[in-house]
Amino acid sequence: NEKLMWEALREAVDEEMERDPNVLVIGEDVGHYGGSYKVTYDLYKKYGEWRLLDTPICENSFMGMGVGAAMVGLRPIVEGMNMGFLLLAFNQISNNCGMLHYTSGGQFKVPMVVRGPGGVGRQLGAEHSQRLESYFQGIPGVQLVACSTVANSKSLLKSAIRSDNPVVFFEHVLLYNLKGETVDGDYCQPLEKAEIVREGTDCTILTYSRMRYTVLTAVQELEKKGVHPEVIDLISLKPFDMEAIAKSVKKTRRVIIVEECMKTGGIGASLSAVISESLFDDLDHEVMRLSSQDVPTAYAYDLEAATIVQPEQVAEAVGKICGLVPA
């Protein structure tokens, strides 16, 4: 039952479209082309062009059209061909996805999913290597979810589609061809719950999306040295699963955050703040935060690599926080 992540995502879309005729996909090249990362490959043949709506290149307006359609009963999945392009739709996302349920006094719901590939790929250049989670996290009224495995990509996307809240769903450009299994049956994973990737005792590493694998690479080496970090995949970037996080922090008393997000204004910044503020007495060491450098992502490979966190840096940080090396 092994499949690639894009196939798992496609299954989620397919099953939810099958289940509910009000579910549709809106975006550039989601129909005939099947999506830039194949998430809707050939689905238009099954569901037709209205349910796999190929749009002109006008992110702000097709996002807004999705909002309007959601207000009156449809459940659109709006794809950003690359999530970065949704910067053009920022206004519709922040004002209307995020706030309209509130300003309307609860009268209108906006049950839509905004999804697409994001993150730093392989030398895609600054504009195609965006971390939108940093820009979006301040928006009230939306949930932010980042998938990371074949299994959770499917089961989280299904939940996101069924949620009555607007959900921004982050996929990572470099994970679409990841192999793995999905959970059998109609399984929906809770959007608000973190995943304990690996239990451990020496410190807590909080991460998400592709950085999960950067962390696991580092942890494999650390294991050999007898160091046992607990690794948690946040899954929910907003709100944080404070239950899972607090439990782990209380156990290990040491926290490292590993993210691809910008250091300033990133997810890690919010997370670090919340942990230091609410679990101050449970911490034996300052929270350590490994983020991208606060620079546009360069094209050249070495500069790109120097911009994002590498496994060695994670290992080094664990060494430091666990007192294995002089601080």
Next chain:
Amino acid sequence: NEKLMWEALREAVDEEMERDPNVLVIGEDVGHYGGSYKVTYDLYKKYGEWRLLDTPICENSFMGMGVGAAMVGLRPIVEGMNMGFLLLAFNQISNNCGMLHYTSGGQFKVPMVVRGPGGVGRQLGAEHSQRLESYFQGIPGVQLVACSTVANSKSLLKSAIRSDNPVVFFEHVLLYNLKGETVDGDYCQPLEKAEIVREGTDCTILTYSRMRYTVLTAVQELEKKGVHPEVIDLISLKPFDMEAIAKSVKKTRRVIIVEECMKTGGIGASLSAVISESLFDDLDHEVMRLSSQDVPTAYAYDLEAATIVQPEQVAEAVGKICGLVPA
């Protein structure tokens, strides 16, 4: 020499336009109308319509036009009639203002100022009560500055106009009619330096923009009770003036952040994280953070007031952090 803040800002624009013919203002109603908060009132009579360019309502494009003009030698000041409207220009601000100097390998500079009124006013409703600093802080390559007094509004705006970096300059809707004096002569205040509003010993309150006054109201009462907080106005929301902040934290060992920004993903989140991480051993108490509630700003007065921080909350937090009241 007393004047209102809008007059001080107008003086800054006037003086810089006088000094450098490449300085111009671009925006909606900046010409004939004189700006929605009068910052360019009657300047078109002095400098003509090309230098006070009234634009159609197309934020993304006139922002991009500003970027292009800046690349080839002009120094545009682009006004968001309300800063919130610049959500429509997000793409031009993040991709082009922020990153183009970098992606061009340093060839092109973007010396522009993006300014306008922001923050929560008096019952303006959710869309006109935005805190864009939370959305913008992750953008690499831009500086974020928030003015707060008549004096600094003028002297910071002058610096912003002369800066070769793109500067997003935040004014607050409720401060335009604040009275005060400006510094004589051609004074430019450094963009990166915080202001020590009031020296103190018991704790450090970090704040900016209108919350400076909320804090000062609280401090006045606290003074009477013999409590002496140090109050610092960040001025620079990105980058933080870590020199000034560290000095104060080392002195008081207690930090309260008071902001109008969203709690999640706000300026305070980044600041709290940086302080807890880099000054961990200098802290006797967890950083306390008073932010807006993570909700769209309601229209009704009481709900609006409950959304943003009130002086009593500041006083209470100071009491708590200084051990005056049971925690």
Next chain:
Amino acid sequence: GVATKPAETKSKKDAAKGGEAKGETLSPDVARDLYYDMYLGREFEEMCAQMYYRGKMFGFVHLYSGQEAVSTGAIRLLRPDDYVCSTYRDHVHALSKGVPAREVMAELFGKQTGVCRGQGGSMHMFSRKHNFLGGFAFIGEGIPVGLGAAFQTKYRREALQDESADQVTLSFFGDGTCNNGQFYECLNMAGLYKLPHIFMVENNKWAIGMYHDRATGPSFGDNVPNIYKKGEPFGMPGIHVDGMDVVKVREAVATAVARARRGDGPTLIECETYRFRGHSLADPDELRTKEEKERYAKRDPIPAFRKYVLDNKILMEAELKDIEQQVVECVEDSVQFAEASPKPEKGQLLENVFADPRGFGTAPDGGYRYEQAGFTSGTAQVS
């Protein structure tokens, strides 16, 4: 598999309503309805001005006075299950669509009984019950939203094979808004997908302090801008209509509605109109000349229609007086209702952030936050 249930059943009068609008005289019933609605729009707005100056409402309040023929002429023609999308200048569109004056006024007073529970305010009127989609404070952003409602109708017809799906959506916006990209993006999509969407441009010649001709370039060969000419390049009829004449507006909209219901797609209608007040109650209104204001004051759509129905003997003076009286009472009642209504409780603060309150997340001590005691007391910090 039907996407939504219409909020109200279709009016039986629909056909009749559309019928008369092709040059025939109005029926007294329709005339009464139109006069009532225009008069209500005007009285309501003028009352708002008073209440604003008395400190009963705050923020930016954009009055509609002068433009009533557009709202009334267009919206009174619609069925309850048709959709309307508006801007910050939305009170009167809401009233025309059937939202009770009480609820609009109470919203402006920031009261619990307001149509949005006091959470929206002047620029954010919404009424699900009346298929009134808002209330959008930012320029242009309502157009795609309106388009989305039109898309839903099309979707029900095409993807869900619901033959009865023939609702029409009208999106209203101003001349200045027609320079915003969203307008064109939506014109293109509307034309491309043949959406039952009518672009209602209320060209009142000004965008705050920006005169229309200074903001919008004329077509090649023209000396002045004509917004209706933007329709044809995007594949739809572009119609220019006297927006101070409720009958003409009604006729134009009837044609467009019929076209949309038939499945033939969108129409762009430019209504020439004028606002009799400043942009908002905060606007000093210094740039519009006295001459211009007077010129349009002479074309005030309400006395003009009054004269029309009297001249054509459709209604009698006494009937009109009666309507006027009813309207005054209705507006007065709305103020009393708003005044007497309770303010929102603090607990309301967190109630409509998420439709599904799991969006508030989990708490450090376990469980979903929203399940914790006292969560909606409004004192819980969300983080």
Next chain:
Amino acid sequence: GVATKPAETKSKKDAAKGGEAKGETLSPDVARDLYYDMYLGREFEEMCAQMYYRGKMFGFVHLYSGQEAVSTGAIRLLRPDDYVCSTYRDHVHALSKGVPAREVMAELFGKQTGVCRGQGGSMHMFSRKHNFLGGFAFIGEGIPVGLGAAFQTKYRREALQDESADQVTLSFFGDGTCNNGQFYECLNMAGLYKLPHIFMVENNKWAIGMYHDRATGPSFGDNVPNIYKKGEPFGMPGIHVDGMDVVKVREAVATAVARARRGDGPTLIECETYRFRGHSLADPDELRTKEEKERYAKRDPIPAFRKYVLDNKILMEAELKDIEQQVVECVEDSVQFAEASPKPEKGQLLENVFADPRGFGTAPDGGYRYEQAGFTSGTAQVS
């Protein structure tokens, strides 16, 4: 009070260059230039494909093959101090504007010697020296930027009374981009302010996998979309030209340039063209039919122009061969140069974040960060 110093002095040949383009035959010099440039464009791109498959370059690489007549026809007509703004499909526009092939290739290899020091990559070519404004990866965002350069020219003329300010800016973009709001916002501003800006639409019929006719509605009455018809509603001439014919493109652009230099404002030029490869080297290109591809392959602008200059005896076979040889050497040299060039040092990481490095702020231990020892070693965390 002059805003900028042109990067190079104006070419004396300008007038002559514009002159011939009105139907007269081309001079051999011009023909040589055009052939060289088109041939260079093609060879360069085909070499990129090879280098991509050999793992020398990464990311999304969008080749221009097939569209050369547009870049060459338009840009070779310009003066060095005119501006050009491009998209992600920018290599050839950069070459036409005079950016050395070496620097473009080195950029693609991610090398220090690249035109953007390896920081930009395929979609972000910039050259200040050549007034080449980028290299924009997002749809439509280059149009306002190009407009800004045109605005600067206008500003110098109007606000700074610099009579000599007559530069023209050309912004290039595709058919799909014409559905984005920025296009229309800029058309309006260009017309309104009479900016010396030429909207160069390269209509290659596809936007990735989206066929033009599925994305863009036709004008009312038409059966197929015509982008050039969007010019007139915004106050400028809209011109349709065969984008596979370099001479025709050159003629059309010459007219538009002359109009812009005169101060008469913008022009919209739609060039019908075709890309001979997939959207990018990552595109499986499965949706375009074989027939369509063959139809356009027959109109390949390079052999067509070759035939034209031979038939009209403007150039001789030997000369053309010679040019081809030169081009092959130039491209080969660019690869060798790129290959031999050093990669960026790690210190480059922080060098161009801020033009004024005070933007990095102050450090906890005092002073500006950038003044601290080792700051640009690239290991300093920015925060």
